[in-house]
Amino acid sequence: MSKKLVVIGLLGTKLDHVSRRKDRWQQWRPTVAACQQPDLLVDRLELLFDRQSTALADRVAADIESVSPETSVQLHRLVMDDPWDFEDVYATLYSFARDYPFDTDREDYLIHITTGSHVSQICLFLLTESRHFPGCLLQTSPTGRQRGHSDPAGMHRVIDLDLSRYDQLAKRFQQEHRESQSFLKAGIETLDPDFNALIERIEQVTLATTSPILLTGPTGAGKTQLAKRIFQLKRNRELVAGDLVEVNCATIRGDQAMSTLFGHKKGAFTGATSDRPGLLKAADGGVLFLDEIGELGLDEQAMLLRAIEEKRFQSVGSDDSTASDFQLIAGTNRDLIAEVRAGKFREDLLTRINLWTFMLPGLAERRDDIDPNLDFELARFAESAGRKVSMNRESRTRFLAFAADPSTPWRGNFRDLNAAVTRMATLASGGRIGVEQVDEEIARLRHDWGLGASDGADHHALLEDVLQPDQIDAIDHFDRVQLAEVIRVCRRSKSLSAAGRSLFQVSRLAKQRPNDADRLRKYLQKFGLHWDAVSTEPTAR
Numbered sequence: 001m002s003k004k005l006v007v008i009g010l011l012g013t014k015l016d017h018v019s020r021r022k023d024r025w026q027q028w029r030p031t032v033a034a035c036q037q038p039d040l041l042v043d044r045l046e047l048l049f050d051r052q053s054t055a056l057a058d059r060v061a062a063d064i065e066s067v068s069p070e071t072s073v074q075l076h077r078l079v080m081d082d083p084w085d086f087e088d089v090y091a092t093l094y095s096f097a098r099d100y101p102f103d104t105d106r107e108d109y110l111i112h113i114t115t116g117s118h119v120s121q122i123c124l125f126l127l128t129e130s131r132h133f134p135g136c137l138l139q140t141s142p143t144g145r146q147r148g149h150s151d152p153a154g155m156h157r158v159i160d161l162d163l164s165r166y167d168q169l170a171k172r173f174q175q176e177h178r179e180s181q182s183f184l185k186a187g188i189e190t191l192d193p194d195f196n197a198l199i200e201r202i203e204q205v206t207l208a209t210t211s212p213i214l215l216t217g218p219t220g221a222g223k224t225q226l227a228k229r230i231f232q233l234k235r236n237r238e239l240v241a242g243d244l245v246e247v248n249c250a251t252i253r254g255d256q257a258m259s260t261l262f263g264h265k266k267g268a269f270t271g272a273t274s275d276r277p278g279l280l281k282a283a284d285g286g287v288l289f290l291d292e293i294g295e296l297g298l299d300e301q302a303m304l305l306r307a308i309e310e311k312r313f314q315s316v317g318s319d320d321s322t323a324s325d326f327q328l329i330a331g332t333n334r335d336l337i338a339e340v341r342a343g344k345f346r347e348d349l350l351t352r353i354n355l356w357t358f359m360l361p362g363l364a365e366r367r368d369d370i371d372p373n374l375d376f377e378l379a380r381f382a383e384s385a386g387r388k389v390s391m392n393r394e395s396r397t398r399f400l401a402f403a404a405d406p407s408t409p410w411r412g413n414f415r416d417l418n419a420a421v422t423r424m425a426t427l428a429s430g431g432r433i434g435v436e437q438v439d440e441e442i443a444r445l446r447h448d449w450g451l452g453a454s455d456g457a458d459h460h461a462l463l464e465d466v467l468q469p470d471q472i473d474a475i476d477h478f479d480r481v482q483l484a485e486v487i488r489v490c491r492r493s494k495s496l497s498a499a500g501r502s503l504f505q506v507s508r509l510a511k512q513r514p515n516d517a518d519r520l521r522k523y524l525q526k527f528g529l530h531w532d533a534v535s536t537e538p539t540a541r
Helices: 052-069 086-099 118-131 169-186 193-208 225-235 254-262 298-310 334-341 347-353 365-385 394-406 412-429 435-448 457-468 467-473 476-489 496-503 516-525 533-536
Strands: 004-010 044-050 073-078 107-112 136-141 156-161 213-214 246-247 287-289 312-314 321-323 327-332 356-359
Touching: 044 052, 044 365, 052 073, 052 298, 073 086, 107 118, 118 496, 136 457, 136 467, 136 533, 169 193, 169 225, 193 213, 193 225, 193 356, 213 225, 213 312, 213 334, 225 246, 225 254, 225 287, 254 298, 298 312, 334 347, 365 394, 394 435, 457 467, 476 516, 476 533, 496 516, 496 533, 516 533
Parallel strands: 004 044, 004 107, 044 073, 107 136, 213 327, 213 356, 246 287, 287 327
Antiparallel strands: 136 156, 312 321
């Protein structure tokens, strides 16, 4: 059984009106025309009109009965005091939609948006998009030839607002979304799921708000580079017109900090030989990045809070305030909550900049991403040095095994990785990094980090955490050392899969379908162990 077709629309007080100087049967009238389409059989028309248009509504209903006798017309008088008052119109149409007995199992609905004020048309669009009107939009119009009144039916078009059905449009939005995230990651195909989720949220916030953004994380985690890319993404989308102004707050102190940030008037202090606008003014219309914001003094913090909240501040030595509208991105490697408790950071400022806080993990927490970042650093070296350097398979495998090992601390994070690649690439002969350069770099990093040949883990103590003494005695010494190392890796890994990737870093490259988690699971089962038992360190021994 085919569904009935129902059209819901507003009466057009001008377009549906019949001119006395014209034959109404030769005049294009959109509400009547909606029922004259040869390929659009309208079973029922729900005609909405205001109380001043009752006579016109009756006349249009009678004309539809003449040209389309199969269409029944239901008249609905609405009370709208002002057809140009958005709140009034939306509330009235919303109430109609809420109370109307829609039956989508038996009827299809078209919402006619050709008539009514522009405000009414917008409201109908929004209510249809939100599915309060569960149907598609109907647009009727005359053509150029039809303006000569040869065909009063004109033409029509049905518009479906279900965007999921527009494959190309959906793909375009998805592609734009992926490009934005890739831009924030500098084009690096990162693998760590937690980091990718973090970047996705940062992209969403970047494009949706101008509120302050706080980037936290250890030194070298990439806060500065991310802040620059956030700004550039906003600039690319034309969300900001001004510049990016950045300053490391650790490099300015006292009067210098005040003058640098807020500017000064000539003669405000010794050496102030001319007016200085300050960085907050330079960031007007753009983005201000304050790296290491925790280094600011309490006085500067107070003035910064006012500038964020009121978009105004006072230069040193000035009685007048200066206006500046900027978005703040702040970076810090400090625990600002602890700084507030210690009286070193203003609680009201932290509350203001803590709306969108993103914690960037260190490189040691993103070992899955070392491989693609290695390629990124090699590309950066090629760009800066003007020559391309690669790694052979053996040297790459050797370096990644060291880099991904949980005992490798990466205390300087991406700065350490960048320095390591730069040194290896500089010393590479013939444009290729070999095992000799890799071994030399590994030895240097271990020395710089204060590591010996081993990290000195107490193998027996590790085994005692998960096995009984008689179970340990039943294991060969060789297997005890190996099992203890596996336990150590598991405790430093976020998941069974991550631990497996670290333990089988070399052998997995030769497998087409490596299943590191399954290999590790089976290994532990040999000793009657499972992931939960070995992945958590006891609180007390």
